[in-house]
Amino acid sequence: MKVFRLKWLASCFGFILLVGGALSCAGPEPVAEQEGQSKGTDRILPAFTDITAEAGLGEFWYENGATGEKWFPESMGSGGGFIDYDGDGWIDILLVGGGTWSEREDELVPALWLYRNNGDGTFSLRTDEAGLGGIFAYGLGISVADYDNDGDEDFYFTTLHDNMLFRNDGGRFTDVGQASGAIGEPAWSTNAIFFDADQDGWLDLYVGNYVDWSIEDDLWCTLDGVTKSYCTPELYSGIPSRFYRNNGDGTFIDQTEAAGFLPAPGKTLGAAELDFNKDGWPDLVVACDTQRNLLYENNGDGTFTEKGAISGIAYDENGGARAGMGIDVGIVDHTGEETVFVGNFSREMIGVFRHVGNGLFIDRAAVSKIGRPSLLTLTFGLFLFDPDLDGDLDLFTANGHVQVEIDHTEDGITYKEPPHLFINRGDGIFEDVAKAAGGVLSRPIVGRGAAYADIDRDGDQDILITTNNGPAYLWRNDQQNGHFLRVQLEGRQSNRNAIGIRIVAVVGDRRMERRIRTGSSFLSQMEKTVTFGLGASTIIDSLIIYWRNGRVARFADVGADQEVRIVEGADTLERQPLPGLVALAAP
Numbered sequence: 001m002k003v004f005r006l007k008w009l010a011s012c013f014g015f016i017l018l019v020g021g022a023l024s025c026a027g028p029e030p031v032a033e034q035e036g037q038s039k040g041t042d043r044i045l046p047a048f049t050d051i052t053a054e055a056g057l058g059e060f061w062y063e064n065g066a067t068g069e070k071w072f073p074e075s076m077g078s079g080g081g082f083i084d085y086d087g088d089g090w091i092d093i094l095l096v097g098g099g100t101w102s103e104r105e106d107e108l109v110p111a112l113w114l115y116r117n118n119g120d121g122t123f124s125l126r127t128d129e130a131g132l133g134g135i136f137a138y139g140l141g142i143s144v145a146d147y148d149n150d151g152d153e154d155f156y157f158t159t160l161h162d163n164m165l166f167r168n169d170g171g172r173f174t175d176v177g178q179a180s181g182a183i184g185e186p187a188w189s190t191n192a193i194f195f196d197a198d199q200d201g202w203l204d205l206y207v208g209n210y211v212d213w214s215i216e217d218d219l220w221c222t223l224d225g226v227t228k229s230y231c232t233p234e235l236y237s238g239i240p241s242r243f244y245r246n247n248g249d250g251t252f253i254d255q256t257e258a259a260g261f262l263p264a265p266g267k268t269l270g271a272a273e274l275d276f277n278k279d280g281w282p283d284l285v286v287a288c289d290t291q292r293n294l295l296y297e298n299n300g301d302g303t304f305t306e307k308g309a310i311s312g313i314a315y316d317e318n319g320g321a322r323a324g325m326g327i328d329v330g331i332v333d334h335t336g337e338e339t340v341f342v343g344n345f346s347r348e349m350i351g352v353f354r355h356v357g358n359g360l361f362i363d364r365a366a367v368s369k370i371g372r373p374s375l376l377t378l379t380f381g382l383f384l385f386d387p388d389l390d391g392d393l394d395l396f397t398a399n400g401h402v403q404v405e406i407d408h409t410e411d412g413i414t415y416k417e418p419p420h421l422f423i424n425r426g427d428g429i430f431e432d433v434a435k436a437a438g439g440v441l442s443r444p445i446v447g448r449g450a451a452y453a454d455i456d457r458d459g460d461q462d463i464l465i466t467t468n469n470g471p472a473y474l475w476r477n478d479q480q481n482g483h484f485l486r487v488q489l490e491g492r493q494s495n496r497n498a499i500g501i502r503i504v505a506v507v508g509d510r511r512m513e514r515r516i517r518t519g520s521s522f523l524s525q526m527e528k529t530v531t532f533g534l535g536a537s538t539i540i541d542s543l544i545i546y547w548r549n550g551r552v553a554r555f556a557d558v559g560a561d562q563e564v565r566i567v568e569g570a571d572t573l574e575r576q577p578l579p580g581l582v583a584l585a586a587p
Helices: 002-010 031-035 579-585
Strands: 016-019 022-025 048-050 080-083 092-096 112-117 123-125 139-145 154-159 164-168 173-175 189-195 204-209 242-246 252-254 268-274 283-288 294-298 304-306 327-330 339-342 351-357 360-363 379-385 394-399 420-424 430-432 447-453 462-467 472-477 483-490 502-507 510-515 530-535 539-546 552-559 562-567 574-576
Touching (some): 092 139, 092 462, 204 268, 268 327, 283 327, 327 379, 394 447, 483 502, 510 530
Antiparallel strands (some): 048 472, 080 092, 139 154, 154 164, 189 204, 204 242, 242 252, 268 283, 283 294, 351 360, 379 394, 394 420, 483 530, 502 510, 502 539, 539 552
16 A cells, blocks of 8 residues: 555656645646647758768667567667767767677677767768777767766776776777776666766766666567567666766766665666756666666755655656656747656656745646557657757657567567657757658667767757667758857866756757767767757857856857857857858858
C-alpha cells in the first residue's frame, strides 16, 4: 500500500493537499491551455540537407558485433558528438565505432573515429594523428569538457567494460583513466556528464551505469515464441552509477556514497544538469531504463538528496516507471521554469515535466502535444535547440526500435523510424513538423545518439545522428530566415568551459535563458557555444551572464548575426568571425 501511495503522489498534477490524513492531488491544467492554435501553416519549415558523404563521413559505420546470438548490448547503439580538439574554432566530430565479440585482430573495429573540420564544409579523419588509433573497446558514449582547465577539450569514453579518460595536450590525446582515479571497477557504462557539483571551479564527473550483464549470463527472450530476440532490462539487475570529485590536480576521487548518490537503481541511460530551484547550485536529473527517473537536488555543498518521487518526476501519470532513454532540459515557455524531456519506449509517451515551483513538477506530455505523436516511436537521443531561429526552444528526437522483428510482431511499430521535430509555438505547446518538412526528416532510420553544433559557422545549428549497426548522419541546417547571436564563454574562477553558467538574452519583452552543459541527449555531446534565435530582431537589448562567484556581467544593445566571446571578469565582447555567414551573403 505504501508503494502505491508513493507512485500516486509522484503522478500528481499541481500542488498536494493533506486532508484528514488522506492525500489529495490537484487536477490537470485547464483544458483552455490545450486549445491554442498552432503556428500558421504558411510559415517556412526548417530545412535540413544530408551532407554525410560530401562532408567526408561516408565511410563511418557503427559496428554492434551482431552475429545472430542476440547479445543484449547489441541493441543499444552508441553516441557521438562535437569537440574542438585542436582549438581552431571549427567544431570537430567524434564518433564511437562500437565493437565485436571476437578476439581476433583482423575482426576488431576502431573504438573511436575523430574527424577534423576543414573549415570548408568537409571533414578529414584524424584518429591516428590525434593519438586515438589502435584503441579497441565495445564503446558507447562520450562526454567532452576541459576537466583540467588547461584550455583544450578532453573527453570521457564509456564502454561495456573499462572506461577511459582522454587528456588533450595540444590536439593529441592520452588515456589517463586509470591514473586519474575516474574509472572504477569494470562495468557496462552509458552516459557520462561533467558538471561542477561543488562550485570550486573544477569539473566533477557523474558516470551512468546500466545492468549487470555478461555473455555467460545472457538470457533467452523471444517475441514470437520461437526465435531469440533481444531482452529488455527488466530481467537484469541494475548497476548504480558513480560520482567522481575532481581534486583539481588532474585526479578524481570516488565519492558516490559520500555525495548522496547511493542507493540507486542503476540502468541509467541519460543525465542532464539543471537548477530547478534557482539557488545557483547545479542539480542533476537522471533517466533510468524501466526504473524511476531520479532528481538529485544539490544541498549547496556538492552533496545531493534524491527527490524524484516526491517531486513528481519519477513516474508516469499512472505511477509507473518507463524506459527512460535520452534526456534534456530547458525553458520552453514564458514561466521561466525548466522543463525536463525524457525519451521513452514505444507505447510510452515522451516525458515532459515542467517545474511549477516548490520542488514540484507536472507532467505536460499531453498538454504540450508531444505525447500522442510520440506514442508509437521509441526515442533514444533528444535535444532542445532553435533550428528556425525564432527565439524559443524546439525539440528534436532520434527514434529507432531495439527489436529487429518488431515490424512483423506488433502493428503500427517499426524497427526503422523517422525522427520527430517538435516546433514550439512559444508557450510550450508543440507541433511535430517532421513529416510536413519532408526530406531527411521523413527518413526512417535506427536512430540512437543525437547532437547539434554549427559545423559551418553560418549561425544556425546542424544535426549529427548515430544509428545502431549503421552509419552516422550529418544534416546541415539550411535555415536562412531569422537573426541570431552566438555566445562563447570562458571561465576563470569558474571552470574553463563555463559549464553550468547561465546566460540570459532580453529582446523587447522576451527573455531567453540558456545554460552551458555537457551530458544530455543519449550518449552524445552538443557544442558549448550558445545560440539565441532573434527572429526579426537585430538588437539584443540586454545580454546577462551569471558567473559562478556571484558576479553578473551585463551588455546592452548587442548586435545580431555575430558570434561573441566573453571571458569571465573581462567585461568585453570579443567578436568572432563567422566565415559561413559571409559565404551565405556572397553573390
